[in-house]
Amino acid sequence: MAAIPAWLMLLIAPFIVLNAVIGMVTYVTLLERKFAARMQSRIGPYRVGPHGLLQPIADALKLMMKEDVVPTAADRRVYNLAPIVFLIPCMLIFASLPFAPGLGVADVNIGILFFLAVSAMEIVGLFMAGWGSNNKYALLSAMRAVNQIISYDLPFIFSALVPVLLAGSLKMSDIAAVQQGSLLKWFIFYPVIGQLAFIMFVVSTLAAENRVPFDILEAESELVAGFRVEYSGMKFALIQLGEYAHMIGSSFLGALLFLGAWSGPGPEYLGPLWFLLKAMFVFLLVTWIRWSFVRIRVDQILALSWKVLLPATLMLLISTAVVVVWRTGGF
Amino acid sequence: MTPEQARVSLTQTLGTEVAAGVPLVVDVPPSRWEEIARYAKDTIGCRFFNFLTAVDWKEQGLEVVARVDNLEEGVSLMLKTKLGPGITNCASLTPVYRGANWMERECFDMFGIHFDNHPDLRRILLDDGWEGHPLLKSYAVDTPHPPYR
Amino acid sequence: MLDVNNTTRVELDWSGPERLQMNMGPQHPSAHGVFRAILGLRGETVVDVDAVIGYLHRCHEKLSETLTYAQYPSIASKTDYVAAMTSEFAYVLAAEEIGKFEVPKRAQYLRVIVAELQRIASHLLWLGTWCMDMGGALGGGATIFLYCIREREDILDLFESLVGARLLYGFFQVGGTRYDLPDGWVEQCRHTLDRINSRIDEYEQMLEDNAFFLARTQGVGVVSRELAEDVGISGPLLRGSGVNYDIRRNAPYSSYQDFDFTVPVETAGDCYARYKVRMVEFRQSIDIVRQALDKLPSGPISSRPALKSVAQIRIPKGEAYARVEGPRGEVGSYIISDGSAKPYRMKWRGASFSNLAILPHIIPGHKVADVVAIMGSVDPVFGEVDR
Numbered sequence: 039m040a041a042i043p044a045w046l047m048l049l050i051a052p053f054i055v056l057n058a059v060i061g062m063v064t065y066v067t068l069l070e071r072k073f074a075a076r077m078q079s080r081i082g083p084y085r086v087g088p089h090g091l092l093q094p095i096a097d098a099l100k101l102m103m104k105e106d107v108v109p110t111a112a113d114r115r116v117y118n119l120a121p122i123v124f125l126i127p128c129m130l131i132f133a134s135l136p137f138a139p140g141l142g143v144a145d146v147n148i149g150i151l152f153f154l155a156v157s158a159m160e161i162v163g164l165f166m167a168g169w170g171s172n173n174k175y176a177l178l179s180a181m182r183a184v185n186q187i188i189s190y191d192l193p194f195i196f197s198a199l200v201p202v203l204l205a206g207s208l209k210m211s212d213i214a215a216v217q218q219g220s221l222l223k224w225f226i227f228y229p230v231i232g233q234l235a236f237i238m239f240v241v242s243t244l245a246a247e248n249r250v251p252f253d254i255l256e257a258e259s260e261l262v263a264g265f266r267v268e269y270s271g272m273k274f275a276l277i278q279l280g281e282y283a284h285m286i287g288s289s290f291l292g293a294l295l296f297l298g299a300w301s302g303p304g305p306e307y308l309g310p311l312w313f314l315l316k317a318m319f320v321f322l323l324v325t326w327i328r329w330s331f332v333r334i335r336v337d338q339i340l341a342l343s344w345k346v347l348l349p350a351t352l353m354l355l356i357s358t359a360v361v362v363v364w365r366t367g368g369f
Numbered sequence: 370m371t372p373e374q375a376r377v378s379l380t381q382t383l384g385t386e387v388a389a390g391v392p393l394v395v396d397v398p399p400s401r402w403e404e405i406a407r408y409a410k411d412t413i414g415c416r417f418f419n420f421l422t423a424v425d426w427k428e429q430g431l432e433v434v435a436r437v438d439n440l441e442e443g444v445s446l447m448l449k450t451k452l453g454p455g456i457t458n459c460a461s462l463t464p465v466y467r468g469a470n471w472m473e474r475e476c477f478d479m480f481g482i483h484f485d486n487h488p489d490l491r492r493i494l495l496d497d498g499w500e501g502h503p504l505l506k507s508y509a510v511d512t513p514h515p516p517y518r
Numbered sequence: 519m520l521d522v523n524n525t526t527r528v529e530l531d532w533s534g535p536e537r538l539q540m541n542m543g544p545q546h547p548s549a550h551g552v553f554r555a556i557l558g559l560r561g562e563t564v565v566d567v568d569a570v571i572g573y574l575h576r577c578h579e580k581l582s583e584t585l586t587y588a589q590y591p592s593i594a595s596k597t598d599y600v601a602a603m604t605s606e607f608a609y610v611l612a613a614e615e616i617g618k619f620e621v622p623k624r625a626q627y628l629r630v631i632v633a634e635l636q637r638i639a640s641h642l643l644w645l646g647t648w649c650m651d652m653g654g655a656l657g658g659g660a661t662i663f664l665y666c667i668r669e670r671e672d673i674l675d676l677f678e679s680l681v682g683a684r685l686l687y688g689f690f691q692v693g694g695t696r697y698d699l700p701d702g703w704v705e706q707c708r709h710t711l712d713r714i715n716s717r718i719d720e721y722e723q724m725l726e727d728n729a730f731f732l733a734r735t736q737g738v739g740v741v742s743r744e745l746a747e748d749v750g751i752s753g754p755l756l757r758g759s760g761v762n763y764d765i766r767r768n769a770p771y772s773s774y775q776d777f778d779f780t781v782p783v784e785t786a787g788d789c790y791a792r793y794k795v796r797m798v799e800f801r802q803s804i805d806i807v808r809q810a811l812d813k814l815p816s817g818p819i820s821s822r823p824a825l826k827s828v829a830q831i832r833i834p835k836g837e838a839y840a841r842v843e844g845p846r847g848e849v850g851s852y853i854i855s856d857g858s859a860k861p862y863r864m865k866w867r868g869a870s871f872s873n874l875a876i877l878p879h880i881i882p883g884h885k886v887a888d889v890v891a892i893m894g895s896v897d898p899v900f901g902e903v904d905r
Binding site: 074077078079080174175178329330331332333334335336337338 | 538540562649652653660661664665668724728730731733734885887888
Binding site: 418422434436440447466470479504 | 575750769852863879905
């Protein structure tokens, strides 16, 4: 087989990843619905296709066929651009994830930095959606969202930096490579620091994703869908897509940073499968928390972030640095 | 104070005999409505405001009924005042009991009784533009009122 | 693009947080029915509340003047439709008090059993919807909601085999009850109570060990004892503010004095205190039903002959105010009778009407999210508020 020219590779790889991500996102919604249903002693989607397996496709078709209702007084340009500006960073983060050694779109050597920076850019799209809708509820929710995501991005970044310090590199495949070999090499099993960092990572992810208990911005009982309230049809689908893509992207990141990415028993080509399973594990952990807790108030959320999580992650990061230097005999 | 002490004390204050029983039914002249309510709250200790309503006695006029309780001692008072034929004004108990606010708004809404000194007397259950006061005996049950009926 | 002349501009007063008027309801996922609260917000804090009610007003009081004493009890259940048994109870008690009718012992015990079962069912619905309001319909709240509904379905099954209806019954009648227990009902009832007892332990554990739940409910919506009595709130709200008053204990009706139960009282006055009061009431109700089932006497279920015509029941001239301890508080019925088959005047003292009147006094000062938590802990049912 002739070698595929590099420029063609640059087109094919992102295409495949993008389609895979969209497909995964739609089926992850079904996974969440089934999981939540079983927790609530019911079954979940069951009728569309065998055991509800065609439900996401039915939902996608429905959303595509819905009428696109635009409020008269909405700021058109901002309103129309917002879902796109929201979606693009959420999809872009997948570009920097390596799914197996050498199998990734753009495994840059500042991979983690790229991921964290780009994933924080969704806030712009979110605020555009809230502002462009010209709706008090949407605006209130968008303000809360910006507040919350900015506050929680800092602990998110700091807890994601702990594995970076432990591995000694910002490159994602390096971090994954350090965890290969045996189960105990996974950073989650690193004594004390690993577990603490993982817990803080999960909590910050919950908040950065606007998931219950931190979903104050879309608290249906108060704000009725928050910043998305004026969106219908395909634009709504894009926003949902972006949210779930971000969620899965963070799950993949968590699996890579803490659970050893593609390390697992069996031959090497099973690596991506293990990666997927671990990412799903992180995702289900977050979902489990989501379906068990009530939400807390916005001032309590912010207090938790600034007064508890941020100092804690900072301390953790500093102590990680100390431990790493001590372990490598730097003292 | 016990129910018997309350009865004696009320008889003295009012000047007319208050019969024994549960609850103590107290007929109050309209001019002393707020004063007796305050007396019930401060002296007899009936701090629990149960309800306030009105009755339409056709030719004899309207009557406002209020029930207050002293929860610790078990004293219940039914304060009643006959407003007299044709009179639709009554003193408000809102300065004495905060719970009278919504109850008096309902009486205004249903009977048309105007309560003096009420801070915010407007219709509570019916639409603001409703004409008529439904619980009066002169208001037929099937009175049409578009678009509701 | 943007029509500059026809848009609403929000003028921000840079001297402080923005003042906003936000409308909650009448169609709203967390208003427990049709209720409109016009909130004046300063930033995230509510500064004033205008509660607009009356969307469910059907003028029960005028209606009762046109219906006989035999016809009205079925309609009475439509006031507090979540706890329909206690709604009928108050009306029937008042009529019996004026007419001085004796109610046979078996009927009294049956009334106690259904009233307490109804209290359990109503509190289950309260717990589910309150947690759902606080946790979101797509979140942890919905989980507890579905568990509580599952339990409530068991109790509604019991009612269905007793009366034939799940939600709105016509079980009470002046002089006694209309139906007697079918075969096997007592066994089914005991079985259901055991199951509910163990499940309530689970829910308590799920909620009380949860720091988020505690953070949302402790210190929120504090009602002082003085305010509670002044406004006239009753039931778990009153007992959560430190007033030890339960009509079943202080002014017993329908043989409640035969049963042994404790009345929970909490002094904190916040949402958590009211929650704790209701959780204890769960267990006490289960206990009362068990005692009543053990001691259930045999005999007639009504002291009046069976109904053959609508105007059969005539009550002599007089007036009475009878009240029951419903799940929401004091449900009372003030009937003035003129000797005919229909009441001259009936005043329905709804527990939720007085309970809801507390909102304008306690909400200002809280955040928007607390409004929902407070409304849930007040637990209004708008059939009772608007009648």
